[in-house]
Amino acid sequence: xxxxxxxxxxxxxxxxxxxxxxxxxxxxxxxxxxxxxxxxxxxxxxxxxxxxxxxxxxxxxxxxxxxxxxxxxxxxxxxxxxxxxxxxxxxxxxxxxxxxxxxxxxxxxxxxxxxxxxxxxxxxxxxxxxxxxxxxxxxxxxxxxxxxxxxxxxxxxxxxxxxxxxxxxxxxxxxxxxxxxxxxxxxxxxxxxxxxxxxxxxxxxxxxxxxxxxxxxxxxxxxxxxxxxxxxxxxxxxxxxxxxxxxxxxxxxxxxxxxxxxxxxxxxxxxxxxxxxxxxxxxxxxxxxxxxxxxxxxxxxxxxxxxxxxxxxxxxxxxxxxxxxxxxxxxxxxxxxxxxxxxxxxxxxxxxxxxxxxxxxxxxxxxxxxxxxxxxxxxxxxxxxxxxxxxxxxxxxxxxxxxxxxxxxxxxxxxxxxxxxxxxxxxxxxxxxxxxxxxxxxxxxxxxxxxxxxxxxxxxxxxxxxxxxxxxxxxxxxxxxxxxxxxxxxxxxxxxxxxxxxxxxxxxxxxxxxxxxxxxxxxxxxxxxxxxxxxxxxxxxxxxxxxxxxxxxxxxxxxxxxxxxxxxxxxxxxxxxxxxxxxxxxxxxxxxxxxxxxxxxxxxxxxxxxxxxxxxxxxxxxxxxxxxxxxxxxxxxxxxxxxxxxxxxxxxxxxxxxxxxxxxxxxxxxxxxxxxxxxxxxxxxxxxxxxxxxxxxxxxxxxxxxxxxxxxxxxxxxxxxxxxxxxxxxxxxxxxxxxxxxxxxxxxxxxxxxxxxxxxxxxxxxxxxxxxxxxxxxxxxxxxxxxxxxxxxxxxxxxxxxxxxxxxxxxxxxxxxxxxxxxxxxxxxxxxxxxxxxxxxxxxxxxxxxx
RNA sequence: GCGAGAGUGGCGGAAUUGGGAGACGCGCUGGACUUAGGAUCCAGUGGGAUCAAUCCCGUGGGGGUUCAAAUCCCCCCUCUCGCACCA
Numbered sequence: 001x002x003x004x005x006x007x008x009x010x011x012x013x014x015x016x017x018x019x020x021x022x023x024x025x026x027x028x029x030x031x032x033x034x035x036x037x038x039x040x041x042x043x044x045x046x047x048x049x050x051x052x053x054x055x056x057x058x059x060x061x062x063x064x065x066x067x068x069x070x071x072x073x074x075x076x077x078x079x080x081x082x083x084x085x086x087x088x089x090x091x092x093x094x095x096x097x098x099x100x101x102x103x104x105x106x107x108x109x110x111x112x113x114x115x116x117x118x119x120x121x122x123x124x125x126x127x128x129x130x131x132x133x134x135x136x137x138x139x140x141x142x143x144x145x146x147x148x149x150x151x152x153x154x155x156x157x158x159x160x161x162x163x164x165x166x167x168x169x170x171x172x173x174x175x176x177x178x179x180x181x182x183x184x185x186x187x188x189x190x191x192x193x194x195x196x197x198x199x200x201x202x203x204x205x206x207x208x209x210x211x212x213x214x215x216x217x218x219x220x221x222x223x224x225x226x227x228x229x230x231x232x233x234x235x236x237x238x239x240x241x242x243x244x245x246x247x248x249x250x251x252x253x254x255x256x257x258x259x260x261x262x263x264x265x266x267x268x269x270x271x272x273x274x275x276x277x278x279x280x281x282x283x284x285x286x287x288x289x290x291x292x293x294x295x296x297x298x299x300x301x302x303x304x305x306x307x308x309x310x311x312x313x314x315x316x317x318x319x320x321x322x323x324x325x326x327x328x329x330x331x332x333x334x335x336x337x338x339x340x341x342x343x344x345x346x347x348x349x350x351x352x353x354x355x356x357x358x359x360x361x362x363x364x365x366x367x368x369x370x371x372x373x374x375x376x377x378x379x380x381x382x383x384x385x386x387x388x389x390x391x392x393x394x395x396x397x398x399x400x401x402x403x404x405x406x407x408x409x410x411x412x413x414x415x416x417x418x419x420x421x422x423x424x425x426x427x428x429x430x431x432x433x434x435x436x437x438x439x440x441x442x443x444x445x446x447x448x449x450x451x452x453x454x455x456x457x458x459x460x461x462x463x464x465x466x467x468x469x470x471x472x473x474x475x476x477x478x479x480x481x482x483x484x485x486x487x488x489x490x491x492x493x494x495x496x497x498x499x500x501x502x503x504x505x506x507x508x509x510x511x512x513x514x515x516x517x518x519x520x521x522x523x524x525x526x527x528x529x530x531x532x533x534x535x536x537x538x539x540x541x542x543x544x545x546x547x548x549x550x551x552x553x554x555x556x557x558x559x560x561x562x563x564x565x566x567x568x569x570x571x572x573x574x575x576x577x578x579x580x581x582x583x584x585x586x587x588x589x590x591x592x593x594x595x596x597x598x599x600x601x602x603x604x605x606x607x608x609x610x611x612x613x614x615x616x617x618x619x620x621x622x623x624x625x626x627x628x629x630x631x632x633x634x635x636x637x638x639x640x641x642x643x644x645x646x647x648x649x650x651x652x653x654x655x656x657x658x659x660x661x662x663x664x665x666x667x668x669x670x671x672x673x674x675x676x677x678x679x680x681x682x683x684x685x686x687x688x689x690x691x692x693x694x695x696x697x698x699x700x701x702x703x704x705x706x707x708x709x710x711x712x713x714x715x716x717x718x719x720x721x722x723x724x725x726x727x728x729x730x731x732x733x734x735x736x737x738x739x740x741x742x743x744x745x746x747x748x749x750x751x752x753x754x755x756x757x758x759x760x761x762x763x764x765x766x767x768x769x770x771x772x773x774x775x776x777x778x779x780x781x782x783x784x785x786x787x788x789x790x791x792x793x794x795x796x797x798x799x800x801x802x803x804x805x806x807x808x809x810x811x812x813x814x815x816x817x818x819x820x821x822x823x824x825x826x827x828x829x830x831x832x833x834x835x836x837x838x839x840x841x842x843x844x845x846x847x848x849x850x851x
Numbered sequence: 852g853c854g855a856g857a858g859u860g861g862c863g864g865a866a867u868u869g870g871g872a873g874a875c876g877c878g879c880u881g882g883a884c885u886u887a888g889g890a891u892c893c894a895g896u897g898g899g900a901u902c903a904a905u906c907c908c909g910u911g912g913g914g915g916u917u918c919a920a921a922u923c924c925c926c927c928c929u930c931u932c933g934c935a936c937c938a
Contacts, residue, residue: 225855229933232854237937257938270938312936337936347938356936423937543932650876652864657931664863666889667876673891721865724875731875793871798919800871838918844870848918 015676017640021757025127033771034086034129038532042083046533047074048512048572050541050549051089053504054115056100059122060622060629061648061660066578068645069654069717070540071128075753076714078129079777085533086129087515089136090116093144094504095173095189098435098467107463108435112139122632126641127756129773134518138437138507143514145458146524147506148440150556152451153563155441159205160429162449166274167428169197174469175432176201196298202430202439202500206555210234210422213554222575223655226546233547235423240407242416244269244348246281247320247329253277256343256421260410261402263325264391265350265371267361269332270314273297274340281332283318290315290334297336312337312360321348324415325406326392335360343421352377372399427552429503432475434467436501443496444488453489459497475499508549509556512536512571524565531567539572542580550575576717579657581648583628586615593627619659630660642755643668649719649754671723672758675730675751678744679762693740700784702732703743707780710750719754726751741766746778794819795846796828812839819845 028034049070052063074086092112100115101108116137123130136143154160167176172192181187182194206213214234217227239258246252255269271278273294282290293315314335321330330348337356338347351361351368358381361368368377371391375382388394393409394402410416430439438459440452452459462483467476477499478484488495510524516533517525550572557571586594586606599606599615606615622629635644646668651658695703706729713722729747733739745766752759752772763772791803792815802824806815816837819825829847836848 225933228855232934235934235937239938255938259938337938339937342937344938349938354938356938359936421937546933650863656864658863661863661877664877670891671876720863721875724865727875791871795870795919798870798917803871836918838870840870840919844919846870846918 013680015673015680015758017636017642017672017757020761021125021127021636021641024757024760025124027760028127028129028771028773029124029132031771032133033773034131035133036083036085036131038529039083042081044085044533045074045077045082045538046085046536047077047538048086048515048536048540049088050539050545051091051508051511052119053091053094053096054112054119055096056111056115057624057629058115058118059632060581061632061635061644062581062622064123064126064128064632064644065581065648065654065658066540066542067123067128068126068648069576069578069719070538071645072649072714072719072753073538073717074129075756075773076777078773079749079753079775081776085515086131087134087136087518088123088128088130088132089134089511089515090119090138091504091508091511092116092137092139093436093502093507095175095433095435098433101435102467108467109139112137112435125636126632126645129756134515136511136514136518138511139435141458141460142521143511144437144507146514147437147502147510148452148457148459149454149524150510150560151437151502151506152440152454152457153565154204154556154559155451157559157563159208159559161203161205162200163203164198165201165203165428166196167199167201168194169199170194174473175475176428176430201428202498204427204429204555206427206552207422207424209555209558210236210424211420212558213424213551216554216558216570219570220575221573223577226543226550226575226577229546230551233424233551237421237423239419239421240410240416241344241419242324242348242410244321244324244346246332247322249281249319251277251280253321253346254344254416255347256419257348259350259353259399259403260406260416261388261391261394261397261399262350262353262371263323263348263406264388264394265352265369266323266325266330266348267351267367267369268330268349268357269321270335270338270347270349270360271317271332272338272340272345273334273336275334275345277346278317278334281317281319286316286318290317293334311363312356314360314364316364324410324413331366333360333364341425342423351381353381353383355381355383357381427555429506430500431503432469432473433501434461434464434476436503437461437506438477439498439500439502441498442486442488443498445493445495449498450488450490450495456489461501475501477501505549505552509553510560512539512553513560513566527565530565534566535568535571535573538574538576540576540578543577546577576655578654579652580621581651581658581660582619583622583630583660584617585620585626585628586617588613588615593625595627622660630662635662635665639665639669640672640757642757643672646672646723646754650723652720654717654719671727671730672755674734675747675758678730678733678739678747679741679765681738695736695740695743699732699736699743701787702729703746704780704784707746707750707778708782708785711777711780714753723754726754748772749775749778790842792819792842793844794822794825795844796825797849798846801825801828808842810841812837812841815839815845819847 047070049067074084078084097108097112101111104111138144151160168182169176170187170192173187176199177187177194186193214231214236217230220227237258239256240260241254241256242260243252243254278290312335314333317332317334319332321332323330338345349357349360351357351366352370353372358368369390370377371388372382372386373389374384374386385399387396387398388402394405397405407418438461440457440459441449442452443449462480464476464480466479469476470478484497484499486495486497487493513525513530517529520526553571557566560566561569586599588608594608594615598609600609606617607613608615620626620628632644643665647665650668706725709725710722713719744762748759748762748766749772759772763775786808788808789805790808792806793800794802794804802822804818804822806818816839820829829849832849832851834847834849838846838848
């Protein structure tokens with residue numbers, strides 16, 4: 001392909017992104033500019049975007065914000081001599097595609113393919129420097145074959161198991177949902193109601209890795225907020241497990257407590273309604289009441305139970321437990337504020353020193369016994385520290401001492417031991433959907449599960465016309481009887497395939513590894529290749545994945561680490577969360593949304609242009625239903641992709657949310673046009689003169705400062721201030737009549753990661769024959785980034801009175817003399833006593849005076 | 852309720868080992884060029900007083916530390932995010 005710069009194109013001297021952008025995108029594609037192969041001579045840099053779910057809506061301008069940020073880093077690192085791996089792919093299994101397919105009467109595979117094509121086309125228009133040869137989709141059998149392979153590894157290690165569990169069943173979707181996908185009794189994505197149902201499910205034992213997932217957060221350069229969210233999610237707490245015997249019975253139960261030091265203050269125990277031991281301890285006279293309470297509680301979702309925090313409900317079982325410390329009888333209650341899923345599903349209550357227990361005791365008239373002094377337990381629970389009382393061998397000790405003493409005592413007596421508990425629960429891994437990875441398990445005639453041999457992978461998703469759940473709530477795959485009825489590979493005996501599929505999180509747990517070696521047909525990735533490229537040096541994506549995707553993939557990674565399949569403990573060394581781009585939406589009193597072109601602002605109020613009706617306006621997430629979507633296609637058509645990229649970076653800090661305001665793009669457009677005119681003077685009818693001359697010192701210093709600023713800012717992902725620095729330079733350069741090409745050459749390189757098309761265009765115009773993508777990043781002279789003569793603010797009593805010019809590095813005496821000679825300053829020093837002079841070299845001079 | 856973060860012109864935002872508040876951009880005002888301007892260029896633009904030089908006030912509110920506070924400390928208000936009976 002013949003590449004012609006604007007000069008060669010004749011008289012096209014105005015900045016015209018429509019002409020240059022597609023040209024360079026074609027060039028990069030045809031030349032394979034961003035194709036990455038391992039190169040021993042360069043340091044590696046792996047910069048990864050959280051790959052998108054290719055929805056039917058296509059991209060809006062919010063999506064590429066993070067992609068542009070990571071692309072700038074990728075391009076910058078290449079210019080700094082790094083071998084950069086920067087891939088992109090599709091997290092394409094999942095519910096929306098299945099629903100879209102059903103609505104449109106198509107196969108989810110076809111829908112997905114079409115959506116991916118649209119996404120890919122949109123991303124390519126933005127000029128992102130991905131190595132498209134590494135593109136992958138989680139729905140591709142060559143990919144999910146290895147997702148299934150990892151599942152088998154988990155299964156072999158005992159980390160995948162089946163359990164009959166109460167799950168969040170969503171009737172509208174015909175599937176179960178993970179706890180995290182349900183909030184307030186509805187599916188967070190669609191608002192469909194969710195109910196509890198007991199079902200056989202595959203679970204992944206993530207809890208076995210709780211401690212390491214917590215500890216290894218220390219190794220990571222991640223935002224503190226994300227680490228904190230993961231810590232909370234894992235929810236480690238230290239305490240003790242204590243056995244309580246039930247009076248006049250051989251039944252006993254255990255409780256977990258973080259405050260075993262308050263055992264002497266135990267005046268009742270509480271058991272979760274679902275706890276099976278309730279059945280065996282309830283007395284006959286209480287049975288009816290207890291059973292109806294349990295029936296009532298089971299109707300409500302866990303979330304709802306938790307939401308109704310007050311007043312607490314519960315019933316007495318009629319049974320008594322024996323206090324393990326003093327042998328006294330304490331009543332056992334059933335109450336739904338105790339959760340079956342945490343600890344042992346039973347707890348002891350010390351109302352004097354726990355707020356929930358206090359509220360419960362007050363409500364039901366249960367005694368409250370103080371064991372830690374220092375508070376007033378009449379008014380409320382005292383949770384602070386203090387000397388213990390009424391506690392036998394703990395009397396006089398504070399909480400810390402009492403804790404170790406009581407644990408020691410319990411262990412000695414065989415009634416308990418210290419224990420660490422986690423809030424994290426095992427990962428519910430099966431979904432009753434069609435569009436997901438089949439779980440590579442068969443069931444033999446005796447119902448026992450058996451792994452599909454590795455050699456038989458992938459277990460392909462069968463083609464099906466009817467992909468709805470069966471009438472009795474069975475997964476869609478159970479309709480594929482030919483597929484379901486198979487044989488055990490080893491014995492040849494009949495077997496049934498597992499008909500659940502994996503959740504969407506599965507494919508995204510390891511895609512960063514497949515990118516290293518995406519075409520490998522004999523293994524998921526080559527070990528040597530993995531050692532070379534891992535870990536991911538920079539991972540950019542939204543905060544919404546703080547606890548789910550990022551915890552799940554860390555879990556899988558650690559399992560793979562234990563298997564010797566990967567060489568790093570953690571997958572993502574540095575994480576960065578880009579903010580969202582939101583947009584203004586307009587709604588009338590009836591709730592009807594209006595497009596931005598249907599409204600106008602009158603006297604600071606928004607109204608419908610047509611009817612004049614007042615509208616309510618809000619800053620919201622972009623969505624089709626809110627009529628506030630802006631697509632990259634329309635912005636690129638109007639302004640070009642360099643402009644879009646710069647605008648998205650310039651709106652504010654990359655990590656912050658921003659509001660899309662199309663009118664603000666004008667400033668970016670002007671900047672690019674000014675930059676263009678540095679080279680293409682309108683009045684000169686062509687390229688400006690090469691101008692092999694030296695620029696003035698002021699501009700030269702500014703150039704060095706700009707190189708430094710842009711370099712530092714990219715390293716810190718402060719793209720907004722980097723662009724500001726470039727604007728300052730271009731504004732200043734514009735004031736000169738002509739700028740030598742060697743200066744434009746430097747600025748072109750600085751700008752090229754942000755605006756790669758115009759960068760490439762200029763680079764060729766300046767006479768280079770290779771892509772600017774690998775041009776050396778400009779160096780700067782530190783000595784030239786500071787001025788020789790600087791203005792020193794002179795204050796009198798802390799108030800700025802004058803700025804005087806002195807040589808940089810001047811001593812106090814010199815500056816003081818100069819200041820005192822200054823007419824204005826001396827006016828302020830007249831008739832007062834100078835008490836003190838503060839001089840901060842090159843920064844400031846302050847006279848402290850008094851009358 | 853608990854935890855984390857934030858609050859700066861008309862607007863988006865700069866400035867943090869404490870040292871010239873408001874960089875850069877939008878918008879606005881005035882001017883130049885023009886048949887025209889939604890193009891481009893130049894000048895101005897935190898508030899107040901003043902013809903002006905200049906002065907006073909000013910980073911959510913109140914107090915404090917300091918020669919000096921957007922920045923550090925204490926109290927309060929507001930907003931965003933996360934968790935929400937986790938024994």
